[in-house]
Amino acid sequence: MKRSLVFLAALMGLATVQAEPDGSRLYARHCAACHGLEGTGGVGVPLALPAFLAGAPDAYLEKTIRHGRPGRVMPAFTGLSDAEVEAIVAHIRGWHPQAPDAMAARVPGDVQRGKTLFAAHCAACHGADGKGGHGTGVTFSRPRDLPIIAPALNNAGFLAAAPDGMIKHTLVHGREGTPMTSFLEQGLSEADIDAVVAYVRSFEQHAEAPPELGHESPxxxxxxxxxxxxxxxxxxxxxxxxxxxxxxxxxxxxxxxxxxxxxxxxxxxxxxxxxxxxxxxxxxxxxxxxxxxxxxxxxxxxxxxxxxxxxxxxxxxxxxxxxxxxxxxxxxxxxxxxxxxxx
Ligand code: HEC
Ligand code: HEC
Missing domain, CATH: 3.30.310.70 (TT1751-like domain)
Incomplete structure (x- = not known):
């Protein structure tokens, strides 16, 4: 009797250790309030769009969850286990199973030229220094100029998560279903796009740290x-x-x-x-x-x-x-x- 109880306890212990985290439940609990249960967006940008998922490697999703977007509402999830983060990513990937091939970490380009092009083609939506549009996601900050607010590009969380190849992919293809359109179609050359990517990467040198307010008295x-x-x-x-x-x-x-x-x-x-x-x-x-x-x-x-x-x-x-x-x-x-x- 006693032995079978011990056996049962061991079995249950094993079961809790080995149980796969449930990605759909974790997503509903940690992400849905901002990104929508079906990934259609809310306070956070839409995640279920095929144009987004086709250009976003799983590692980008994982790192975004880990780093968050300091100062841009999206929290850093440091308390989730690796298995839990992977389960959430698998759930998101379920909306569009085709993950992109490995993407280049770095794309060489002419930063100075990129700076000029950025001012002409990107600043209107992403802000002069890439700090992002006014507000976030699709529901914050009324009135607003765009149905989806342009994310911050000079953001430490974004830059740590996105390889250059992904930024380039976004510029080449745009994101269908959002105001972000293809710049190849708008007449930029591939060398122009590489220059812009190199300029966006250069934000890393002065990506702003959020102010330290934790010590303030309440x-x-x-x-x-x-x-x-x-x-x-x-x-x-x-x-x-x-x-x-x-x-x-x-x-x-x-x-x-x-x-x-x-x-x-x-x-x-x-x-x-x-x-x-x-x-x-x-x-x-x-x-x-x-x-x-x-x-x-x-x-x-x-x-x-x-x-x-x-x-x-x-x-x-x-x-x-x-x-x-x-x-x-x-x-x-x-x-x-x-x-x-x-x-
Ligand atoms: C008309 C407004 C607009 C213009 C102009 C624009 N963007 Fe965007 N951009 C957006 C929006 C909105 C999104 C978010 C799309 C989404 O939700 O998937 C976005 C997304 C992006 C992303 C992905 C960011 C992320 O967090 O995944 C990158 C990179 C980007 N834009 C770079 C650029 C660059 C570089 C230019 C100039 C060559 C540019 N954009 C021009 C509106 C714009
Ligand atoms: C409190 C609201 C909030 C929560 C909770 C939240 N996010 Fe976000 N998320 C945002 C916002 C806002 C942005 C866009 C940041 C910007 O505008 O610069 C974002 C951006 C993202 C992006 C980048 C999208 C792109 O186009 O590149 C991903 C991926 C993402 N979130 C995934 C998640 C996942 C997965 C969870 C749950 C583990 C989560 N988020 C929880 C608000 C949130």
Missing amino acids: VITRISPYSLQETIESVQRAAIGYNFRLIREQYLQDGLVPEGEEDPRQVVIYSCNFKLLDDVLKVDPRVGLFLPCRVTVVEQEGEVRVMTINPRRLSYLFNNRELDEACEGMARMYEAMLEEATL
Whole structure:
């Protein structure tokens, strides 16, 4: 009896070790929210397009999953095992089983000439320095100029994943079903295309590192020299001065404790600057998670503190450089506002 139990346990252990990771489930869990369950695209670009998969080696897909796209929303999946990454790639490959032949790591070309050609033919969509179109994928950032936003090319994750041969393939064939069309058909010669590829590769020398914001405090705090009531009024005045409309004022414990038992020395002031809200929602709708602006005023041991969330620190969680810039502006405004309220 005991022996058969041990045997059974060993068998089960073996079964969990040997079970193949399920690529379709892993894809649904880690990728579908952004790229669509069927790979048709969303916050992320479409992955199921035959024109994309015909030119993307499996190693490119693997490396993209591992490196992500720093500052361009696509996260780096460092916690998945090799077998799990391979299973996801096999699932994606299932949409178009024909993988391209091995692609050249390097394509020699005239970088200076490539730079001129890039300015003339690519910058309008991919940005002057290859930092990508405004927004990402197919659903972010409304209004927008293109149905699919051009990815960042000066991105460390992209450059680490894409061999030159793949970039060349993309330029020669374009990506049918996206705004990216064939440059051979548009009249560039193969030497021109090689020059552009060499120029795109040269971005590697100054691919931007994302800002290090992990050390930022999640909360902006100021000590007020005034009484609780004076501070509340002062915060409201400062907010109005920064074009915030006051929405409401309530106890921090509202709804958390029986009515009438809330601590009156913990107050939250809700306000909204509609222009700011509109601007940042266009960049990344996920800021909705920490807007409208909430300023908390608390009196503790005779000291009045004024606090608000730090948008810089929250933006850091979203891996979106454009949002980082918008949140930097927002954080400065919050700091100035609290400064003024506690002057
Ligand atoms: C009309 C806008 C437009 C122009 C012009 C354009 N592209 Fe693109 N490009 C795109 C879009 C959109 C995509 C994404 C396509 C997709 O989702 O598969 C893309 C994809 C790419 C990719 C693949 C990137 C990746 O992450 O897989 C490369 C490389 C690229 N473009 C290079 C260039 C270069 C170099 C030029 C100039 C010779 C150029 N593109 C011109 C819109 C454009
Ligand atoms: C939070 C959203 C998000 C998640 C989750 C995500 N991606 Fe992405 N992915 C993106 C965005 C956005 C881009 C385009 C980056 C750009 O615009 O520069 C991208 C780009 C890619 C590309 C490059 C496509 C091309 O045309 O070259 C691949 C491949 C990819 N993702 C695969 C995956 C896989 C596989 C997963 C799951 C393991 C995943 N992504 C999870 C948002 C996401």
